Amino acid sequence: MSTSRAGLFIAFEGGDGAGKSTQAARLAETLESRGLSVLRTREPGGTPIGEKLRSLVLDHGHGHIDARTEALIFAASRAAHAEQVIRPALERGRIVLTDRYIDSSVAYQGAGRGLGSEAVRTLNEWATSGLAPQLTVLLDVEPGVGRSRRTAGDAAEDRMESEADGFHAEIRAAFLKLAKERPEAYLVLPAHLPVDELAGRILARVDSLLGPDSRGGT
Ligand code: TYD
Numbered sequence: 001m002s003t004s005r006a007g008l009f010i011a012f013e014g015g016d017g018a019g020k021s022t023q024a025a026r027l028a029e030t031l032e033s034r035g036l037s038v039l040r041t042r043e044p045g046g047t048p049i050g051e052k053l054r055s056l057v058l059d060h061g062h063g064h065i066d067a068r069t070e071a072l073i074f075a076a077s078r079a080a081h082a083e084q085v086i087r088p089a090l091e092r093g094r095i096v097l098t099d100r101y102i103d104s105s106v107a108y109q110g111a112g113r114g115l116g117s118e119a120v121r122t123l124n125e126w127a128t129s130g131l132a133p134q135l136t137v138l139l140d141v142e143p144g145v146g147r148s149r150r151t152a153g154d155a156a157e158d159r160m161e162s163e164a165d166g167f168h169a170e171i172r173a174a175f176l177k178l179a180k181e182r183p184e185a186y187l188v189l190p191a192h193l194p195v196d197e198l199a200g201r202i203l204a205r206v207d208s209l210l211g212p213d214s215r216g217g218t
Helices: 020-033 048-058 067-091 102-112 117-127 143-152 165-181 193-209
Strands: 008-015 038-042 095-099 133-139 185-192
Touching: 008 020, 008 038, 008 067, 020 038, 020 095, 020 133, 020 193, 038 067, 038 102, 048 067, 067 095, 067 102, 067 117, 102 117, 102 165, 133 165, 133 193, 143 165, 165 185, 185 193
Parallel strands: 008 095, 008 133, 038 095, 133 185
Antiparallel strands: none
């Protein structure tokens, strides 16, 4: 798979309720305070068509969605996202932080829905023309903990979130397997660590990828 030459592409992955968006926001804030150009985005979504696909696949009430249809909708959303948003931003030298990317499909549709990791990976490499992140931050969350974090304050669960804990356990194992296969491209952190500690560890790894000119003086 190709990685981009310009810019820096970082994906945040993990189970539901892992705190990915909080950490992506913290990292973006720090990098922007150094004058770096950061784009924060998310999947499914990130483009007008992607947001429509997001509600199709996540909202309840569209009837039964079989596993292959679900995988194709996520992949279609990702194709638009990679082509229209991520690649152009990287070509302009921006740092792109995405909340979820291909690994989410490999874990949720490949493992969780039983479509197989290889088939789902192949589909998504085709969809994105092989655009891969240089770093994936995996926030590892225990399924029960993730559920209580995301339902705090009575937030309603979407179609994927409302799956049983067993489904989420398979997803967790699949994410960890991906990280184990390519440790150089992953930073795995237990999601239960304090927010500041997580942010510090993520920044340290990102700094090691940025040239010395882009690192803060602090
Ligand atoms: P999201 O709303 O981003 O949830 P969270 O805030 O927990 O990250 O993600 C939507 C749901 O869609 C989430 O349960 C994971 C699932 N999903 C897949 O099943 N496959 C995919 O390829 C992606 C991107 C998300």
